[in-house]
Amino acid sequence: MNKHSTTPVTPDAHEAITGTENTSIQNRSLLRVVLHKPLALICGGFLLLVILGAIFAPLVAPYPPNALDLPNALSGPSASHLLGGDELGRDILSRLLYGGRRVFPGILEGVLTALILAVPIGILAGYFGGKFDRLVGAITDALLSIPTIILVLVVLAIFPKNTHAAMIAFGILVSPGLIRVVRGETLPLKEADFVSAARVAGVSNLQIMIRHIRPGVIRVVIVQGSFIAAGALGYMVALGYLGLTASAGEAEWGQMVASAGTMLNRQPWLLVPPGVLIGLIVLAFTLFGNALRDASAEAIAAAPGPVSRGSSPKENAAQSQGVLPDHSNELLSVINLSVAFSSRGGDLLAVDNISFDVNPSEIVGLVGESGAGKSITSLAILRLLPNAARIVNGQIMFDGRNITGMDDAEFDRLRGRSFGLVSQEPLSSLDPAFTVGSQLGELVRLHDGFNRKDNRSRCLDLLNQVRIRRPEQLLTMYPHEVSGGMAQRVSIAMALAGRPKLLIADEPTSALDVTVQKEILALLRQLQLETKMSVLFVTHNFGVVADLCDRVIVLYAGQIFEEADVFQLFDHPRNPYTKGLLLANPSNAQPGQPLPIIPGRIPSIGSWPTHCRFAQRCPYVADECLAGPIPLLALEDGRKTRCIRVGDLLKKEIL
Amino acid sequence: MLKIVGRRFLVSLPLVLIVTMLSFFLVLLTPGDPAVVILGMNRTPAEYEAAREKLGLDLPALTRYGQWISDLGTGNLGVSIYNSESVLKILKDRSGVTFSLIIVTTIFSSIIGIGLGIASAIRRGFLARTVDFFSLLGMALPNFWVALVLVAIFSVSLRLLPAIGYIQPGTSLSGWVKSLVLPVAVLSAPAIGIIAQQTRSSMLEVLDSPYIRTLRAGGLGRTTLIYRHALRNAAISIITVVGLTFVSLLSGTVIAETVFALPGLGGLAVQATSRHDLPVIQGLVLYFTVIVIIVNLIVDIIYAWLNPRIRLS
Numbered sequence: 001m002n003k004h005s006t007t008p009v010t011p012d013a014h015e016a017i018t019g020t021e022n023t024s025i026q027n028r029s030l031l032r033v034v035l036h037k038p039l040a041l042i043c044g045g046f047l048l049l050v051i052l053g054a055i056f057a058p059l060v061a062p063y064p065p066n067a068l069d070l071p072n073a074l075s076g077p078s079a080s081h082l083l084g085g086d087e088l089g090r091d092i093l094s095r096l097l098y099g100g101r102r103v104f105p106g107i108l109e110g111v112l113t114a115l116i117l118a119v120p121i122g123i124l125a126g127y128f129g130g131k132f133d134r135l136v137g138a139i140t141d142a143l144l145s146i147p148t149i150i151l152v153l154v155v156l157a158i159f160p161k162n163t164h165a166a167m168i169a170f171g172i173l174v175s176p177g178l179i180r181v182v183r184g185e186t187l188p189l190k191e192a193d194f195v196s197a198a199r200v201a202g203v204s205n206l207q208i209m210i211r212h213i214r215p216g217v218i219r220v221v222i223v224q225g226s227f228i229a230a231g232a233l234g235y236m237v238a239l240g241y242l243g244l245t246a247s248a249g250e251a252e253w254g255q256m257v258a259s260a261g262t263m264l265n266r267q268p269w270l271l272v273p274p275g276v277l278i279g280l281i282v283l284a285f286t287l288f289g290n291a292l293r294d295a296s297a298e299a300i301a302a303a304p305g306p307v308s309r310g311s312s313p314k315e316n317a318a319q320s321q322g323v324l325p326d327h328s329n330e331l332l333s334v335i336n337l338s339v340a341f342s343s344r345g346g347d348l349l350a351v352d353n354i355s356f357d358v359n360p361s362e363i364v365g366l367v368g369e370s371g372a373g374k375s376i377t378s379l380a381i382l383r384l385l386p387n388a389a390r391i392v393n394g395q396i397m398f399d400g401r402n403i404t405g406m407d408d409a410e411f412d413r414l415r416g417r418s419f420g421l422v423s424q425e426p427l428s429s430l431d432p433a434f435t436v437g438s439q440l441g442e443l444v445r446l447h448d449g450f451n452r453k454d455n456r457s458r459c460l461d462l463l464n465q466v467r468i469r470r471p472e473q474l475l476t477m478y479p480h481e482v483s484g485g486m487a488q489r490v491s492i493a494m495a496l497a498g499r500p501k502l503l504i505a506d507e508p509t510s511a512l513d514v515t516v517q518k519e520i521l522a523l524l525r526q527l528q529l530e531t532k533m534s535v536l537f538v539t540h541n542f543g544v545v546a547d548l549c550d551r552v553i554v555l556y557a558g559q560i561f562e563e564a565d566v567f568q569l570f571d572h573p574r575n576p577y578t579k580g581l582l583l584a585n586p587s588n589a590q591p592g593q594p595l596p597i598i599p600g601r602i603p604s605i606g607s608w609p610t611h612c613r614f615a616q617r618c619p620y621v622a623d624e625c626l627a628g629p630i631p632l633l634a635l636e637d638g639r640k641t642r643c644i645r646v647g648d649l650l651k652k653e654i655l
Numbered sequence: 656m657l658k659i660v661g662r663r664f665l666v667s668l669p670l671v672l673i674v675t676m677l678s679f680f681l682v683l684l685t686p687g688d689p690a691v692v693i694l695g696m697n698r699t700p701a702e703y704e705a706a707r708e709k710l711g712l713d714l715p716a717l718t719r720y721g722q723w724i725s726d727l728g729t730g731n732l733g734v735s736i737y738n739s740e741s742v743l744k745i746l747k748d749r750s751g752v753t754f755s756l757i758i759v760t761t762i763f764s765s766i767i768g769i770g771l772g773i774a775s776a777i778r779r780g781f782l783a784r785t786v787d788f789f790s791l792l793g794m795a796l797p798n799f800w801v802a803l804v805l806v807a808i809f810s811v812s813l814r815l816l817p818a819i820g821y822i823q824p825g826t827s828l829s830g831w832v833k834s835l836v837l838p839v840a841v842l843s844a845p846a847i848g849i850i851a852q853q854t855r856s857s858m859l860e861v862l863d864s865p866y867i868r869t870l871r872a873g874g875l876g877r878t879t880l881i882y883r884h885a886l887r888n889a890a891i892s893i894i895t896v897v898g899l900t901f902v903s904l905l906s907g908t909v910i911a912e913t914v915f916a917l918p919g920l921g922g923l924a925v926q927a928t929s930r931h932d933l934p935v936i937q938g939l940v941l942y943f944t945v946i947v948i949i950v951n952l953i954v955d956i957i958y959a960w961l962n963p964r965i966r967l968s
Contacts, residue, residue, distance in 0.1 A: 142670050149906035149921070150940050153928040154681045234797055238910055241799045242925065254799075261803045261914075268807045275800040282795040384868055416874025429865040433887045433963065442883075443873045478963040494873050 040291035043284040050281060054100025061094035065251040074267040083273045086256070087263055092273050095251040099274075102252055103236060106167045110232035111225050113171020114178050119221060121175075122182025123209055127190055133183070140176035148173045156244050163236070163245045170235050178224055182217055189216045219296045226289030230282045237278055253278055330357040330397070331534050332381070332502055337394035339373070339380050341605065348606040350376045350389065352558035358502065363528060363535040365549035365566070367542065367581075369602045372555040374538045378504045381536075382421055383411055399501065416447060420495030424507040426488035430479035436490050437475030443497040462493040465530075467523055485516035489523065496527070503528075506538045521547055542585045546570060554578050556642075557603055557613040560632060563640040574641040574655055577614045612642075620649060659965070663955055667948040671941065672724075678940040679720050679933075688712075688931075710736065723937060732941070733934035737927075742938040745923065752821050752919035755831070756911065757904045760839045764846035765897050771847070772854020772893075776862065777881065783855065790848020798907065802841040802914040809837065819916040838911045846900045853896040857889035864888075891961050898954035902947050 034040045053060060062082075063069075069081075069089030076084045083092040125136040152169055159165035189195060190213070198208050240246040240254025248255060253274045260270035337354045340347035351373040358364045366374045379385050381396055383403075396404050398418060403411065423429045431439050437459060444450065444458045456475075463471035466489040479487060488508060495503060505524065509517040525548055528535055537549055545552055545566065552569045554562040554577065562575040573579040580598040600617040609615065612625040624644055632642045649655045690706040691698075698706075707713050711722065726733060732742035775783040810818035816837055822830035861867065862885050871880055908921035916922075920939065927935040959965040 142673065149909050150678065150924060150936075150943055151681075153909075153924055154678055154936065157928045157931065158681065158684050230795075237797055238799060241797070242910070242913060244925075254797075257797070257800050257803065261799075261806075264803065264807045264811050268811070271800065271803055271807065275796065275804070278800065279792070279796045282797075283791065286791065286795065382872055384872060386863075412874070412876060415872055419872075421869065421872035423865055423869060425865055429869040431866040431870065431884050431888070433884070433961065435963075439870065442875065442879075443870070446874055478967065480964050481967070491869055494869060498874050 034292060034295045037291045037295060039287055040295065043288040043291065046280065046284050047288065050100060050277075051104055053097050054104055057094075057097040057101055061091075061097045063091040063094040065095045065098040066090060066249075067094075074263065074270070076267065076269050084267075084269055086259065086270060087267075092256075092270070095256060096253070096273060096277055098251045099253045099256065102163065102246075103233060106163050106236045107229050107232045109164060109167040110170040110174075110235070111228050113168050114175045114228055115221060115225060117172065117175040118178035118182055119214075119217065122179040123186050123213055123217060125179065126183040126186025127205070127209055127213060136179065136183075140179050143173070143176045152239075153244075156239070161245055161247070163239075166239055166245050167232065167236065170232055174228055174231065178221070178228070181220060181224055185217050185220045186213055189213050223289050223293045223296065226285050226292060230285035230289070233278065233282055233285070329359070331360045331362075331399060332358040332536070333395075333397040334377070334381065335395045335397065337377065337380060337396065338392050339376050339385065339389055340392045341389045343388070343606075345606075347392065349392075349558055349608070350605050351380065352608075353393070354555075354558075354560055355394075356553050356560065356563065358534050358536055360501075360534055361528070361532045362551060363537060363549045365545040365552040366536060366538045366555060367540065367545055367552055368555035369540060371557075371602050371604060373558040374540075374555050375506055377555070378421075378506050378536060378538050382415070382419060382504060383408075384421070416443060416495075416498030416500065418500060419502040419504055420498065420500035422488070422492050422495050422503065422505045422508045425511050426484050426491055426508075427479060429491050430487055432479050434478075435475065436477055436479065436482070440475075440490065440494055440497065443494055447498040462496055463490075465496065465527065466490070466493045468493075484512050485519065488512060488516075488520055492520075492523070492527070496531070499531070500533060502534045502536060504536045504538070507540070508537075509544060510539070510541070517544075524548065542581060543587050554581070557608050558605070559613060559642060560640065561614070561642045565637070565639075568637065568639065572655070574635060574639060574646055574650075575643045576618050576620050576645075576649070576655070577643075579655060580617075580619075612644075620645060620654060659959055660952065660956060663952055667952075670948065671944055674944045675723075675937060675941050676720060679723070679937060680716065683716055683933075727941075732938045735927075735932055735935050737930050737932045737935070742934050745935060746920070746938055746942055749918060749920050749923050751823070752912070752917050753905075753908050753921060755824070755835060756838055756842065756908055756917070756919065757901060759835055760842040760846065760904055761897065761901050763839055764843040764850055764900065767843070768847040768850025769854050769893060771851040773858055773881065773886065775851065776855045776858035786848075786851050786855070790845075790852055793844035793848040796844075798841050798845070799910050799914050801844060802837065802911065805837050805840060806914075819914075821915075821917045821919075834915075834917075838915050838917065841914075842904055842907050842911055846904070849900060850893070850896055854889065854893050857892045858885055861885045861888045887961065891958060894954055894957050894961070898950055901950050905943055905946065 034044075067090060069085055069091070071089065072078070072081055072085040073087055073089040074085065075081055075089070078084065081089075081091050081093070083096070085091055086095070121136060125133040151173065152166065155165055155169040156162070195208060195212050198212055203211075236245070237252075237254035237257070240252045241258050243255070243258070246252035246255045248259065256274040257271065257278075260274065263270050333355075334357070335355050337351060338349060339351040340349050342348075354373075354377060356364070366377065368374045376385065376389065380389075380391055385391070391404060394404070395402055398414070403414065406414075430436070434442075437456075440459050440462065441455050444455050444462070448454070448458060450458060459475060460471045463474060468474055468486070468489055474482065474486070474490070479490075482490065492508075503524075508524070509520050512520060521544060524535065524537075527533075535548075537545070539545060549566050552562075552564060552566050553560055554569075554575065556577055562569065562573065562578045564574065569578065570582065573582055577598075580596075583596045584598055586595060598617055603609065603613060603616070610629060611627060612618070612621070612630045615621045615625045618625070622645060630642050630644055632640050633644070633646065634640055635646070643649070646655065690703055690710060690712060694702055694706055704713075711719055714722075723733065730743070732746070734741055735745060771782075771786050775786045806818045809816045816833055818837075820834060822834045824831040858881075862881070867880060867885060870884060875884075905921075908919055909924060910921070911917070912919045912921040913925065920942070923935065924939055926932075927939065
């Protein structure tokens with residue numbers, strides 16, 4: 001319920017400095033998104049209806065609130081009393097309408113009190129930080145740890161039956177929570193580019209807070225205000241029920257429930273109208289707040305790019321079916337694999353009809369920029385795709401078995417024993433709540449079923465295997481106590497625990513220091529020699545590929561662009577993209593020469609063109625490249641490239 | 656570890672002081688004179704002065720607060736203005752009901768809420784939507800109304816459970832259980848929803864984390880992953896919510912004890928306020944604040960125990 005969007009609004013600097021047009025545009029689009037949410041419309045409409053009903057109660061109510069009609073006492077719903085009559089025959093509908101005249105002003109008082117207190121204090125605390133922030137923090141913490149009911153009772157003792165005092169007290173008591181939210185929202189805004197720009201431009205702090213921070217905060221405050229209104233209603237009717245803000249017989253919703261409670265034996269129906277009405281209003285405020293929150297998240301989210309999809313899986317499958325005939329000797333064969341993310345506009349392909357093999361004891365590099373689909377490919381092999389993604393086409397064969405068709409239980413038995421995973425962030429890939437020894441030991445026990453002593457010695461073996469100097473000591477340490485390089489060694493040891501035939505290493509060195517990177521690469525190479533396992537090495541770094549891999553597969557925008565033996569690929573790339581990547585590698589840079597980079601960006605998922613996906617960035621693009629899908633061509637020595645100009649370019653000695 | 660507890664404790668002391676001082680001076684502002692309340696309308700000026708002196712009302716406010724604090728040191732919370740009973744004894748007599756109610760509710764709603772949260776994290780879809788729906792309902796319907804509906808069904812129509820009253824567990828254990836069923840159900844409804852939603856969102860977050868993926872890729876089965884690793888890490892934020900639930904139940908008992916006529920602290924608070932019974936109110940404020948502090952301390956300790964980063968720092 002307190003979850004709110006923390007995404008900062010970051011309009012362009014110059015627009016923000018010249019005024020708040022940008023924010024108003026965003027607020028308008030927020031309103032538009034809300035208008036497109038049926039739930040928000042229903043809730044808003046309902047609230048408007050009950051509020052109008054309360055305002056015009058004297059006009060619309062069929063009876064005055066206290067008009068007695070004793071013959072119809074406890075009558076239940078009837079034509080003359082739509083919602084029935086109470087113990088004195090007073091019309092329930094009319095009493096509910098009149099009761100609203102107390103409830104809504106009270107809610108407003110409570111919400112306004114909270115906002116007036118929390119918005120400025122929260123913004124100031126977030127904006128200035130330091131001592132003031134700490135003081136506010138201490139006070140809000142203290143207020144949050146006081147049982148609120150006591151203070152409210154004391155306030156009501158001072159101001160007996162005074163709804164205003166009670167609601168103002170309510171506003172004060174809920175403000176600490178709101179202060180925290182506003183402060184949290186201010187912090188990122190304070191650091192936003194347009195605020196720094198305004199500060200540099202000499203705009204005063206007060207101006208910045210009013211013109212640039214406030215609009216960004218308001219959005220969250222509206223959402224929270226809606227939740228506070230729901231709470232205020234519940235609180236108000238509870239006080240009325242207890243008789244603290246209303247007396248028996250008054251047309252007040254809490255009191256109506258209380259008097260219904262005394263008639264349970266004779267007419268239980270009396271409970272229904274006030275309870276349902278209160279419940280619906282609380283629900284409407286809450287759901288309205290939820291809808292606003294979702295809407296503001298959507299308004300902030302970037303507009304999706306043009307929706308052109310990759311070529312359909314079927315068409316592609318037909319295209320390259322003949323390329324890969326037999327998969328009995330390979331350890332891993334990925335055949336025509338396509339992976340898609342489901343999104344609101346339909347499926348978006350992230351991996352488009354990929355086929356490749358990994359042979360026993362081979363190290364294969366899967367190379368590409370981020371967004372090329374390399375991590376998704378490796379996660380698809382391990383059946384660890386994120387929830388939104390799924391395999392839409394193709395097969396994965398492992399050790400001669402089709403593992404895509406396996407049920408989950410069978411697949412679980414392959415994990416650890418057949419393939420292991422080493423992932424990118426070493427520190428976050430160890431469970432922070434358990435010691436290294438505990439989580440490593442758990443996997444060893446799973447795979448070897450050892451007793452305690454053997455288990456420990458196998459753990460020490462594994463840690464020795466990954467060249468950890470004092471393994472005994474490490475066993476009792478928690479992940480937060482070890483360095484990144486050490487943690488990566490531990491996660492390699494964990495991946496080795498089941499003696500996998502294939503190790504999938506997903507950017508295992510990207511998050512590490514350069515020197516540590518070298519050590520981890522050397523370790524992986526040695527481990528491969530010792531264990532003869534195969535390695536699928538996912539990386540964006542060509543230097544690492546050259547160091548480690550036997551064969552390289554270059555991915556671009558979900559497709560294989562080139563596949564070759566590592567020496568051939570580095571010496572004679574057969575694809576302009578590969579060539580561009582090699583030239584852009586800093587380790588090949590010539591002193592004094594600018595680094596030749598590939599201009600432009602990889603097209604994002606969902607906006608892949610049907611023609612050559614690299615065409616936009618390719619210096620050798622020709623008309624034929626833009627004519628239609630480009631096939632993956634088989635070259636000499638089992639090499640492959642996705643470039644129809646490869647012959648041409650070779651003749652011209654460009655490649 | 657001890658350091659954390661010690662520091663938390665020291666920080667709490669000024670809080671107790673501030674809260675009691677605040678309520679002391681707020682109550683002084685209350686219109687109505689305890690001496691008048693005791694003597695009624697037919698009083699002579701001499702009687703009135705004597706009563707005021709006896710109650711210490713003639714002394715300056717600050718002196719009276721100082722007196723209250725120093726009495727506190729000797730374990731004396733004063734006597735009720737209303738019936739001259741020792742405040743300590745009143746609080747002690749009424750604690751059993753309230754604690755039965757709060758502790759049983761906390762345990763019950765934690766078990767159900769955490770269970771539902773885990774289940775709906777694992778098999779999203781229908782179950783998750785059902786949990787969302789009921790927690791929304793539990794929050795939207797006023798608890799006194801839910802209480803009356805339950806009384807109408809289970810006491811008036813079905814005659815299964817008592818509508819009001821409390822039976823000591825010493826007197827009759829089954830009676831005690833029966834007298835608690837409806838109040839606990841009423842207080843649990845919103846608590847279960849909050850705990851279930853928090854459990855689900857933390858579980859989903861943890862299940863999505865790289866370390867769960869590492870362990871999963873290493874071959875650990877779903878059950879071990881969910882109950883040993885994910886729950887252990889999610890527990891850190893779940894326990895915070897359970898603590899908050901306990902504290903909010905202190906306020907919730909005021910309603911529950913009124914509807915079900917239970918002789919507990921919540922009902923006492925309402926009565927004492929309407930009688931301007933300052934010593935009782937002061938005692939209650941102190942008592943509730945200390946309970947909140949102790950609960951927060953326990954939460955901190957569990958938190959540190961679950962989180963080695965804090966435990967070892």
